[in-house]
Amino acid sequence: MKDEKMAKASDWVEVTVEKAVYGGDGMGRLADGRAIFVPFGLPGEIVWVEIVEEKRGHARGIIREWVSCSPERIEARCRHYGLCGGCHYQHLPYEKQLEFKREVVQEQLERIAGVKDVRVDATVASPKTWNYRNTIQFHLSETGKLGFLEAGSHRVVEISECHLPETVIDEVWKKLEFDSGAGYERIEVSQGADEEALITLYSSSLEMPEMELDLPVSAVQINPAGKVVLAGDDCLWMEVLGRTFKVSAGSFFQVNLGVAEKMVEHVISLIPADRQQSLLDLYCGVGLFSAFAASKVGQVTGVELSESACDDFADNLQEFDNVSLYVGAAEDVLPALTQKYDIVIADPPRAGLQREALDALVKVAPKKIIYVSCDPSTLARDAKRLIEKGYTLAQATPFDMFPQTYHVETVAVFDRSL
């Protein structure tokens, strides 16, 4: 037994985890000075690591044994934790998750954007740390069971529990059954304000896979030809700060309403009430920010690519006569704009602002850009570019939209300094 352990250990390296990095990993150093990234490693822990990937500048490894454990470490709630790629921080007390997220945003901005002494506020906590998601996407295993992708892989981990979705979703997903090879790439289950549920089935083929549904829910199939309503409605309603938003199958909406409310309040507080001002809401979705900004400024213009989100935007903002919308990609719409705007809200997908979009955005000459980001690394890349173009990063506020995961939403404010 002793020999076996010695033999295994000789293939492993001992690592002292120095810090938490973006992506949920802990980072330490190998003897040759290269960084090594280990999932689930906490600062201060000494661990035996099996190296699974080696690059010139860094390596990745899996913790095989703990020499010393962090006193912060707690028991994970979910039985699939560690294998399922959905959660990364269940082994950390919630207060510590918030601290890590603040540090990560600060580190990314300092290292990638090259800004020093930027004001990064404490992470705004989520009112719910479990069962907070109003939408969740599953994949189907080969046997037709619902699951999530394994970390860093396309393999589906079949699940029997998940502690992130809201209660109605949790009741619905457990009753869903599919034939093996059902032909759906993703199954999304959403919960609206009246606790109604909507199932959206995404398929890349034009065939309509068979499905039996014996539940009081709406169901929509989305394939390359468009949407087919299988049961009930093709949308549901979400409530934020007392306002109801229509959200159709396929349209984006913030997944954690408690945090969305805090984020909207923060974003809107950054906009001075001034009827002389114009505001551009880039990547506006179904109109979440526009709806609260429209009564503060003289003119709001949205830009959104998704047709279903644009239809929802038109419905959600029909009471305002100072709101208009461009349907199209920001990188195509922005260069064609002739009007200048005083304030821009930009809430792009994870990839951040495309180069053409950022260059054209600067020509729109806003005094203030409120950048809402779901990826601090692309935020930091874009911050560097905006600073080169004459903007100053005034402040950044992380919001914990996704407890138990490494993901973090950040609202960063850029002021024009030239």
Ligand SMILES: C[S@@+](CC[C@H](N)C(=O)[O-])C[C@H]1O[C@@H](n2cnc3c(N)ncnc32)[C@H](O)[C@@H]1O
């Ligand atoms: C992170 S969501 C933000 C939506 C909205 N601001 C909200 O809070 O509900 C990003 C939105 O950008 C849209 N989008 C993606 N790529 C786009 C592009 N190239 N140009 C314009 N909109 C795009 C998506 O359809 C989605 O609605």
